[in-house]
Amino acid sequence: MKVLFENLLFKNLIRHLKLIFKNLFFDNNEVLFLKYCNEKKFIKKKKIKIIF
Amino acid sequence: MAYYKTLISQNKFLDYEIIGLWPYFQRTVRKRFFFLEFVNEIYLYILDYIIFLKWKKLYKSIGITHIKRLNLSIFDRINFYTKNINLDFFFKKKNFFDFEINKIKIGDLLYDTYLRFRAQPTFFRKDKLFINKLIFKSNIVILKLEKLYKKYKFEAFYTSYSSYIQHGLPVRFFLKKKINVFSGINNSQYNKKLSHDDVSHAESYFKFKNISKNIRNNETFLSISENDLKLRFSDAEKKKNKMSYLSVNTYTSKEDEKFDVCLLNNLDGILFLQDFYDSPHDWGNLVFDDFYRWTVYTLHIIKKYNLRIAVKPHPNSWYISPDSILVYQRLKKKFSGIIWLDKDYPNKIIFKKIKFGISCTGSVLFELAFHGIKAISCGEHPGIDFNFTINAKSKSHYKSILLDISNMGLPEFSKNDLLIYNYLYRHMNMDAYDNIARKIELKNIDFSKSNSLVKYIEKISKYKNDFKN
Numbered sequence: 001m002k003v004l005f006e007n008l009l010f011k012n013l014i015r016h017l018k019l020i021f022k023n024l025f026f027d028n029n030e031v032l033f034l035k036y037c038n039e040k041k042f043i044k045k046k047k048i049k050i051i052f
Numbered sequence: 053m054a055y056y057k058t059l060i061s062q063n064k065f066l067d068y069e070i071i072g073l074w075p076y077f078q079r080t081v082r083k084r085f086f087f088l089e090f091v092n093e094i095y096l097y098i099l100d101y102i103i104f105l106k107w108k109k110l111y112k113s114i115g116i117t118h119i120k121r122l123n124l125s126i127f128d129r130i131n132f133y134t135k136n137i138n139l140d141f142f143f144k145k146k147n148f149f150d151f152e153i154n155k156i157k158i159g160d161l162l163y164d165t166y167l168r169f170r171a172q173p174t175f176f177r178k179d180k181l182f183i184n185k186l187i188f189k190s191n192i193v194i195l196k197l198e199k200l201y202k203k204y205k206f207e208a209f210y211t212s213y214s215s216y217i218q219h220g221l222p223v224r225f226f227l228k229k230k231i232n233v234f235s236g237i238n239n240s241q242y243n244k245k246l247s248h249d250d251v252s253h254a255e256s257y258f259k260f261k262n263i264s265k266n267i268r269n270n271e272t273f274l275s276i277s278e279n280d281l282k283l284r285f286s287d288a289e290k291k292k293n294k295m296s297y298l299s300v301n302t303y304t305s306k307e308d309e310k311f312d313v314c315l316l317n318n319l320d321g322i323l324f325l326q327d328f329y330d331s332p333h334d335w336g337n338l339v340f341d342d343f344y345r346w347t348v349y350t351l352h353i354i355k356k357y358n359l360r361i362a363v364k365p366h367p368n369s370w371y372i373s374p375d376s377i378l379v380y381q382r383l384k385k386k387f388s389g390i391i392w393l394d395k396d397y398p399n400k401i402i403f404k405k406i407k408f409g410i411s412c413t414g415s416v417l418f419e420l421a422f423h424g425i426k427a428i429s430c431g432e433h434p435g436i437d438f439n440f441t442i443n444a445k446s447k448s449h450y451k452s453i454l455l456d457i458s459n460m461g462l463p464e465f466s467k468n469d470l471l472i473y474n475y476l477y478r479h480m481n482m483d484a485y486d487n488i489a490r491k492i493e494l495k496n497i498d499f500s501k502s503n504s505l506v507k508y509i510e511k512i513s514k515y516k517n518d519f520k521n
Binding site: 016019020023024026027029030032033034036037038 | 057095099102103106109110113114502503504505506508509
């Protein structure tokens with residue numbers, strides 16, 4: 001029981017740490033996407049608003 | 053995000069200011085000891101904020117500079133609560149599906165949200181703390197949406213889908229405000245205009261029968277549909293063959309050897325289980341409140357009357373819904389006298405052996421009918437008007453079908469009906485407006501991993517280059 005508990009705790013801890021780190025930083029693909037988007041200019045006119 | 057990037061780069065959006073809406077105010081909170089649940093909520097709140105910050109940067113890069121979250125400060129919450137103490141914050145009504153706030157009916161949304169975000173296969177009325185919290189949060193969301201609406205006077209609301217209160221509530225709120233609401237990708241569409249009568253992002257299947265009258269003799273459509281089905285039920289390369297939402301191919305025969313065919317020898321039918329947490333009310337009303345109640349009822353009938361029906365779990369659960377696996381294991385233990393097939397057991401083999409198949413609303417119903425096997429359904433599903441299933445109208449009707457299925461014939465439908473239905477469900481262009489996403493076939497990219505963004509860049513760059521030339 002103790003081993004099971006420790007295993008579960010450890011596995012969950014690792015899983016959550018991975019999740020936090022994954023969301024703290026951008027991976028290579030995301031960096032590429034950001035670079036691609038930032039090359040484009042956005043035309044912004046305050047006229048009518050749309051919500052996503 | 054790639055979808056929105058494609059959308060807002062279209063000319064018709066260039067003059068608009070776009071406001072982002074971050075609707076994820078509720079993450080999955082499993083039932084635990086009160087203190088542990090409280091700690092978990094705090095952790096999820098922090099995690100959600102970290103995720104929000106990352107996505108905020110990504111959305112900013114595509115031109116959405118303002119993103120609003122659907123939450124209120126603790127002071128606003130207390131203020132709202134004290135001012136509206138008489139409001140219906142708590143669940144008192146007998147029928148949960150009739151629950152509404154500000155005359156917006158959200159019972160079905162709350163039910164599906166409870167299943168997914170409480171990780172419970174069915175609705176537990178005794179879980180009052182969480183249910184009332186969902187209702188209170190729904191009130192807060194409406195208050196926040198009112199504030200945003202007054203501030204920005206939106207012209208349109210675009211959303212990826214409309215399930216659960218996170219997405220469904222804003223959809224219904226803006227529809228009530230008479231704002232144009234559009235949803236995103238489904239099986240056949242890249243966008244869809246929603247209305248009071250049709251609040252779901254899923255295909256408007258109730259229109260299929262009428263549309264089919266005009267296209268039922270169209271040879272091109274029939275041929276596309278036939279080729280699509282040939283590929284779907286063939287041994288073709290895995291990625292090309294499978295349904296977009298399925299994580300596995302149930303029609304490959306590459307690993308057929310490892311499955312024991314003798315298991316099927318004395319069987320009449322198979323019960324195809326569905327994922328318990330996957331918004332059961334997306335297609336409409338069910339005979340049972342949810343898939344779990346339907347499953348348990350069916351298993352009891354099989355056990356009680358010793359029916360020769362085996363059970364096959366939904367293969368997707370192993371990839372997207374680990375909670376379902378635990379429920380399958382529990383049910384397998386409880387109903388150990390029933391044959392439980394492996395989740396990967398190929399339908400190709402099953403269909404050669406059985407006389408009928410049972411699913412509540414699953415896509416396997418169509419597959420059964422296409423192979424000339426009786427399909428028993430138990431609620432509103434996209435093919436309901438095409439009469440290719442024996443659809444139960446009530447629990448007692450369902451029971452009588454199960455007990456008398458061997459004396460029942462196949463419902464009346466033609467191969468043409470099935471081909472037309474498949475075309476409408478998977479191929480017919482019923483988009484509300486012209487879009488680049490369809491032109492670059494955005495649906496073919498699997499966005500579950502970040503490398504999809506690179507594939508997207510390749511596709512959109514190629515499209516732009518071709519357009520220039």
